[in-house]
Amino acid sequence: MSLSQDAKSLYEAMLEQPSHVFSQAELEDILDDENKPKLVEYLRELMQKQQVKLLQEGDGTLFYRAIAEQEAMLIRGMSADEAMVYSYVQASGREGIWTKTIRIRSGLHQHVVNRCLKSLETKRITKSIKSVKFPTRKIVMLYHLQPSIEVTGGPWFSDTELDVEFVNLMLNVVWKYVCKQTFGSVDSNTVQASQIPGQERYSSLESIHKFIEEANLSTVELSDSDIYALLDVLINDNKVERTLSGEYRATWQSILEDQGRLPNLVPLLNSPL
Known part of the structure; x- marks a missing residue:
């Protein structure tokens, strides 16, 4: 049964604001x-075709969202249980949703939820992801979405584990760059011989x-905000100071402490900037 012309016109008007409720x-x-x-009649037509989704607020107020034709076709190919599970996964966005939460909200048995998710994952509609916050939970999200930083932990995490080696590498890279900008060298003898009070150059x-990007020092x-986080660590370690203007300078103490022990991680810093 095809849509009536009036229901189709309503649907097309709703699609002009695809994310609007x-x-x-x-x-x-x-x-x-x-x-x-005739609004209720038109909405019934559209919901039967999976082209409009009904949403209900906690106070019972009803809202409606248009579903794009491609997504509507996708849903029409699902069983009723799969469509229900899909709706909860879709609503979770880039945060994803715990499979136990799907079971509680849907009222479906866990084995039914698992069966639906297996089918959806096989069709590349959903996928399982790992969460830094909840590493023991099975979290699922739509296949085409990328998890949020809150889920992955950002560039400092690999498979939900803090990548200590990468963090330390980038801390040393940033410190050596700021140090050379401040003093012109990372060698205490060179600095002591050439340092002119008041002539330090600070780093923004x-x-x-920009230096890290142009030097291709990170694969991610x-x-x-990631660079800012590294600078905060260096400040807490008394290796870098933030000036009143918001720029950064290396501390003389950090040169003395690291002299002879800091690996030469960035040969680029020995070339003119």
Whole structure:
């Protein structure tokens, strides 16, 4: 059974705002006065075709969201249980959802949830991911989405484990860059011979980030907030100071402490900047 022309027109109007959740009043505003009384009939048509999804707030208020035709076709190919499980996974976005939460919210037995998820994963509709916050839980999300930083832990984690070696490498890289900008060298004898009071050059967050990007020192993309986090660690370790202008300079204490013990991790720093 095909859609009526009026139901189709309503659906097309809703698709113009694909992520919008419509109240009944908003949908009535879309219709002509003579068709307003038929809204429930049109919505029933669209929901039967899986082209509109019904949502309910905690107070019982109903809302409606248009489902794109490609997604509607996908849902029509699912069993009722699979469609229900899919709806909870979809609603979780990039955070993903614990399989136990799906069971509780759907009221389905765990073996039914597991069977549905296995089918959806086989079809590459959903996937299992690991969570830094909850490493023992099975978290699932839509196949085409990338997990949020809250789930993965960001660039400092690998398979939910803190990558200590990578963190230490980047800390040393940042320190040596700031040190050379501040004193012109990472050698205490060279610094002592050439240092002119008041002639230090300070490093901005942007310049540090740019250096790391241009030198291809990381296999993962680092954001400004990631570099800022490294600088905070160096500040807490008294290796770097933040100036009143918001720039960064290396401490003389850090040169003395690391002299002779800091590995030459970044040969690029020995070339002119």
